[in-house]
Amino acid sequence: MPLLKSLAARKDDLSKPANQLKFLSNGIFREEELPLFKDKIAESGNYPLKPKKLEILQLNLGYMCNQVCSHCHVDAGPDRKEIMTKETMQQCLEVIKTTGAHTLDLTGGAPEMNPNFRWFVEEASKAGIKDFIVRSNLTIILANKKYHDLPEFFRKHKVHVVSSLPFYKKEKTDKQRGSGVFDKSIKALQMLNAVGYAQEDSDLKLDLVYNPAGAFLPTNQQALEQDFKTALKEDFNIDFDNLFAITNLPISRFLEFLIASENYEDYMYALVEAYNPAAVENVMCTNTISISWDGWLYDCDFNQMLELKVDSKVQHISDYNEDLLNNREIRISQHCYGCTAGAGSSCQGSVA
Amino acid sequence: MSKTYYNPDDLRKFSKITEWNEDLGNKFFDYYGKVFEEGALSAREKSLIALAVSHVVQCPYCIDAYTKDGLQRGIEKEEMMEAVHVGAAIKGGATLVHGVQMMNKYEKLSM
Ligand code: SF4
Ligand code: SF4
Numbered sequence: 001m002p003l004l005k006s007l008a009a010r011k012d013d014l015s016k017p018a019n020q021l022k023f024l025s026n027g028i029f030r031e032e033e034l035p036l037f038k039d040k041i042a043e044s045g046n047y048p049l050k051p052k053k054l055e056i057l058q059l060n061l062g063y064m065c066n067q068v069c070s071h072c073h074v075d076a077g078p079d080r081k082e083i084m085t086k087e088t089m090q091q092c093l094e095v096i097k098t099t100g101a102h103t104l105d106l107t108g109g110a111p112e113m114n115p116n117f118r119w120f121v122e123e124a125s126k127a128g129i130k131d132f133i134v135r136s137n138l139t140i141i142l143a144n145k146k147y148h149d150l151p152e153f154f155r156k157h158k159v160h161v162v163s164s165l166p167f168y169k170k171e172k173t174d175k176q177r178g179s180g181v182f183d184k185s186i187k188a189l190q191m192l193n194a195v196g197y198a199q200e201d202s203d204l205k206l207d208l209v210y211n212p213a214g215a216f217l218p219t220n221q222q223a224l225e226q227d228f229k230t231a232l233k234e235d236f237n238i239d240f241d242n243l244f245a246i247t248n249l250p251i252s253r254f255l256e257f258l259i260a261s262e263n264y265e266d267y268m269y270a271l272v273e274a275y276n277p278a279a280v281e282n283v284m285c286t287n288t289i290s291i292s293w294d295g296w297l298y299d300c301d302f303n304q305m306l307e308l309k310v311d312s313k314v315q316h317i318s319d320y321n322e323d324l325l326n327n328r329e330i331r332i333s334q335h336c337y338g339c340t341a342g343a344g345s346s347c348q349g350s351v352a
Numbered sequence: 353m354s355k356t357y358y359n360p361d362d363l364r365k366f367s368k369i370t371e372w373n374e375d376l377g378n379k380f381f382d383y384y385g386k387v388f389e390e391g392a393l394s395a396r397e398k399s400l401i402a403l404a405v406s407h408v409v410q411c412p413y414c415i416d417a418y419t420k421d422g423l424q425r426g427i428e429k430e431e432m433m434e435a436v437h438v439g440a441a442i443k444g445g446a447t448l449v450h451g452v453q454m455m456n457k458y459e460k461l462s463m
Pocket of ligand 2: 302
């Protein structure tokens with residue numbers, strides 16, 4: 001069931017990243033029932049994991065969100081107050097102007113809830129980034145009058161909208177993300193279609209993100225995309241471009257769910273069993289830098305939530321240096337199995 | 353923990369069956385893998401058939417495995433339950449149709 005508060009607000013032990021990491025290294029991993037991720041990737045010569053050319057800058061504009069989804073790896077919610085300041089945004093803009101990355105990816109929480117969100121999008125879109133993504137949870141568009149014109153704002157700045165919709169049926173979506181979320185998401189998708197998103201001859205891109213509503217792995221991305229397309233078109237006349245199937249990583253609130261429902265061990269076995277060496281080559285930390293609300297640099301959004309800062313002399317946006325960062329080793333732990341299971345999983349969906 | 357004949361963790365060890373007879377074990381898994389590939393029937397349809405049969409043969413491991421497989425494929429719980437009823441109907445029917453044999457035998461033995 002959807003929770004009402006974040007782990008942080010509940011002062012749960014798991015709200016501390018160090019406790020999550022400790023949990024992930026003990027039990028089946030300490031007893032060597034399952035191999036450590038590090039040893040697993042060493043088998044195919046991928047340890048230490050090194051970055052390739054930087055392609056994606058991902059900015060987390062804050063952990064505040066209008067939803068409290070039960071699987072949230074950010075532990076986001078209305079009770080989280082961490083938010084990127086205008087000053088940090090300025091520093092990010094300087095980097096965006098000089099980076100070799102072609103994609104800018106804004107995430108949260110609900111990035112739209114940051115009071116400087118619109119200003120930042122306007123400024124950043126002037127920097128001529130090729131692909132400008134905003135990750136929207138959809139319901140934010142209907143949460144308050146002041147957000148109703150977001151589809152129009154996105155259109156104006158040619159933002160590539162990537163939206164989470166765990167399933168094309170109400171029951172599973174509401175169970176994971178909260179009651180009423182499905183209906184609002186459908187309405188928001190229709191609003192995006194109405195301003196031209198995912199319409200023929202339109203360059204306004206709208207992608208959906210699917211993630212399993214429970215302790216199981218996603219099936220084939222193409223098959224899911226087909227099911228989503230047929231169902232959303234038939235039931236609600238909704239169009240979208242691509243579906244990204246994402247594996248839930250065993251951290252934060254999803255880890256809490258796994259432990260409470262006694263699915264943790266089975267889930268880790270399933271991830272390790274589905275380990276795909278071909279996916280390691282393209283895990284998203286190899287072409288991404290993730291920047292937190294307070295300007296620290298991470299290999300990915302998951303490492304950000306586990307407070308594993310980049311292993312480099314450069315650790316903050318204020319002294320960003322792409323060349324130096326390219327020489328770092330990527331920090332890994334057992335949660336990384338989530339990125340290498342099956343067809344692999346990244347913010348852009350399958351990678352293998 | 354109370355001991356039962358079935359241990360859910362044993363499902364994970366299924367592939368170890370090959371350790372005591374590699375040749376036959378591998379042949380089985382090759383065959384098994386092939387059966388579940390897309391064919392004249394879709395992999396989705398096969399998953400539902402497998403779920404129904406799991407109930408008919410009353411294999412708890414297979415029930416767990418194909419419930420999970422169905423969830424992964426986005427199969428709805430209503431579809432899963434209907435599949436189980438198909439299995440139950442065939443099993444019930446198969447039991448009942450033997451009643452004809454019972455009736456025949458009864459008649460034959462009776463004066
Ligand atoms: S909408 Fe996204 S950020 Fe917000 S709680 Fe749900 S998963 Fe987390
Ligand atoms: S969790 Fe992050 S660091 Fe680990 S493999 Fe995935 S992207 Fe890379």
